[in-house]
Each structure stands twice: as C-alpha cells, then as structure tokens.
Amino acid sequence: MNSATVPRVLDSGQEHTVPQPRHMQSLWSVQDAAAFLGLPVKTPYQWRYLETGPPSHRIGRHIRYDPAEVHSWVLQQP
Template sequence: MWSTEETAEYLGIPVATLYQWRHRHIGPPCYRIGRWLRYDPADIRQWLDTQKAA
C-alpha cells in the first residue's frame, strides 16, 4: 500500500490534487487504514488504464 505522498509522486501530481479528487469522488480508489489514506498500486494502475480510455 502506498501513502498519499508516494501515490502523488507516482502520478506526478501534487498531494493536494489527490485530496481534491478524493473529495470530488473522481480520483483513484483509496482506503482509510486508521487515520491514514492508503492506495493499492494495482488499483492505481487500473484507474490509470480507465483514464486512457475516457
């Protein structure tokens, strides 16, 4: 599981953009583990594939 910072770095976007996408329900899926948001790398890659098709 990737942190928000690791996910943002992988996608090449600011961390704030991930938070905005999450708030607007348009970004990649994430999980709340305790007080932290975590992203599954497989989910990120799948989400990216759907974005190419859109």
C-alpha cells in the same frame, strides 16, 4: 526477517513473526500515489473530497492506495 512478516511479542515473552497479508505489504501513501502520478500532493486529497480519482482506502487516520488499483485507474483514463 523479511518485509512480509511483522514481529510480535507473545505474553510468554517469546518473539513470533506473523505473516503480513500480501495486499497490505505495498500500500501507497498519498505522497507515494501523487509522486507516481506526477501530481501535487493536494490533488489526491481533492479527488477524495470530490469522490473521483483512483480508489483510496482509509486505514485508521491514514489514506492509502493499492498500487494495482492506481495502475488500473490510470489505464482506464481517456
């Protein structure tokens, strides 16, 4: 099984793998984004509160960052 598939067990008891959408494969946690940016973990949380910083997404109770959006945001900074 590669990282792009997620195993699922069907009602029949057979296992079936479902492809994971490409954009969902590599979302970063707040810790990942902070590490990439070389910042304390609390900074991305502050940015969300202040509605600044790179775009972030709430998925359930988790905050996630799309690496492409973070890279794009970094390149736009003065």
